[in-house]
Amino acid sequence: MRVCGDFQLPLHFNCSEKKFQMAKDEIPVRFGIMGCAEIARKVSRAIRLSPNSTLYAVASRSFEKAREFALQNNLPDDIKLYGDYTELLEDPFVDAVYLPLPTSLHLKWAVKSAQKRKHLLLEKPTALDVKELDEVLEACEANGVQFMDASMWYHHPRTEKMKDLLSNTELFGLVRSIHSSSSFCGTPQFLESNIRVKQDLDALGALGDTGWYCIGAILWAMDQKLPTTVTALPTVARNSAGVILSCSASLHWDDEQTVATFFCSFISHETMDLLVSGSNGTLWVEDFIIPYGENSAEFSFTTGARFLDLHVGWNVKPQEIRVDTPLPQESMMIQEFSGLVKGIKEQGSSPDGRWSCTSRVTQLVLDAVRKSIENFFEPVYM
Incomplete structure (x- = not known):
């Protein structure tokens, strides 16, 4: 402890690892990445490090680009690769979508993701304006899916x-x-x-x-x-x-x-x-x-x-x-998002609207x- 004015503040805080452990019999949230932007490399790693999620699929505008992304990032051989975004959304085993596409494409593909009941982690900025974002949030609410923008801090x-x-x-x-x-x-x-x-x-x-x-x-x-x-x-x-x-x-x-x-x-x-x-x-x-x-x-x-x-x-x-x-x-972001998704899937919880409000x-x-x-x-x- 060190004195700070008339008060004492601890100079070091430790976030215990125990809260991040997942029981072996729990099923992780299966992520699909829609778009192979540079930031997707970082988030793909985060998904693999998070204890309650797994990277299940990657989609790009072509199968070759998806395969190149998988090779560059040493993804496992059994990962699903799609050369079309729609194919990813049609996969019934994908629980959640991370969407790092250009902002001009967010409205179209975020709404489609929500309509397919895929929980949505959307790269920032979320939309070109609040009117577009409201359409995304309405689709998420109507389909009972969790929304969060990918502001990691x-x-x-x-x-x-x-x-x-x-x-x-x-x-x-x-x-x-x-x-x-x-x-x-x-x-x-x-x-x-x-x-x-x-x-x-x-x-x-x-x-x-x-x-x-x-x-x-x-x-x-x-x-x-x-x-x-x-x-x-x-x-x-x-x-x-x-x-x-x-x-x-x-x-x-x-x-x-x-x-x-x-x-x-x-x-x-x-x-x-x-x-x-x-x-x-x-x-x-x-x-x-x-x-x-x-x-x-x-x-x-x-x-x-x-x-x-x-x-x-x-x-x-x-x-x-x-x-x-x-x-x-x-990875903390992925873990928190996945925890919310698991609550919806396994316990019937409602999506946490705090993150929609923060983005809006x-x-x-x-x-x-x-x-x-x-x-x-x-x-x-x-």
């Missing part, structure tokens, strides 16, 4: 620990300001040919990709409450096709007197920062989206900070808190930022 035990501290009004107080950033400097090849800079594939560009994380982190800190106003800042960079390469915005909550800002970009150095300031504390994490390491993650927390007499220093220093995890955060409010704010940009940076009232 929510599922790291560090995130839960950070939320515990933000919710402690004695230590942290009320949230007053938030800043998040998610950026990387794309290579010339990325900026020329990646699907995320193509108007017909991922028209939201950096706002939909890296901005999704920023907006999600801000809303997470505000317990998913929508802001009163959203205003894009006049710092937007676009490519020749009009796709956003970089942008920023401010959000304001009138009742809470809270302000938030974010910056997202494909043309700036790597950042994954989240800074939350309260009336009595500050939380800062440098790698909130992808931790520096798989097995543990850290964040900085300060409470009760004051200047010393004559302003020659501070009465406390930030405390570095480490949280261990037995699984990578993407994120999409609403993303839409508001886009609208503000299109309206020459006028405020959008939520």
Whole structure:
């Protein structure tokens, strides 16, 4: 333990491996991957590491692409390979679908998946706008399937620990300001040919990709409450096709007197920062989206900070808190999703609507930022 102001905080948390063990007689959730995007490599590994799931099938636009994906990722010989997305959905043994297709294809294939009663793990951004997302969510609700977007950082035990501290009004107080950033400097090849800079594939560009994380982190800190106003800042960079390469915005909550800002970009150095300031504390994490390491993650927390007499220093220093995890955060996501699916299949539970709500409010704010940009940076009232 180390003293943090007038309080003591443990500097190291361990997430016990016992809760992640699965009885040998339990049947794992059988995943099908629809689309062989680069991110699917990471998620295929996560599915295989999770104790309550198994990778059952992979589908691509051709059988050859599916087979190449299987070979590149050392998938077992008995995995099902399909050269058509519909064939995957027709397979009665597929319980859940992970869908990392371009955003422009989400509506079609997410709705088809739900209609086939396949539980849906959908890559972010979830849709081109909230109208499309609502069609996806309505299909999931109508067919009793679990929905979750694939924002992995929510599922790291560090995130839960950070939320515990933000919710402690004695230590942290009320949230007053938030800043998040998610950026990387794309290579010339990325900026020329990646699907995320193509108007017909991922028209939201950096706002939909890296901005999704920023907006999600801000809303997470505000317990998913929508802001009163959203205003894009006049710092937007676009490519020749009009796709956003970089942008920023401010959000304001009138009742809470809270302000938030974010910056997202494909043309700036790597950042994954989240800074939350309260009336009595500050939380800062440098790698909130992808931790520096798989097995543990850290964040900085300060409470009760004051200047010393004559302003020659501070009465406390930030405390570095480490949280261990037995699984990578993407496997934690798969495990949580699979647990919800198993509850529906085996116990008759209802789908957990929390994840639909989280995605929907994120999409609403993303839409508001886009609208503000299109309206020459006028405020959008939520």
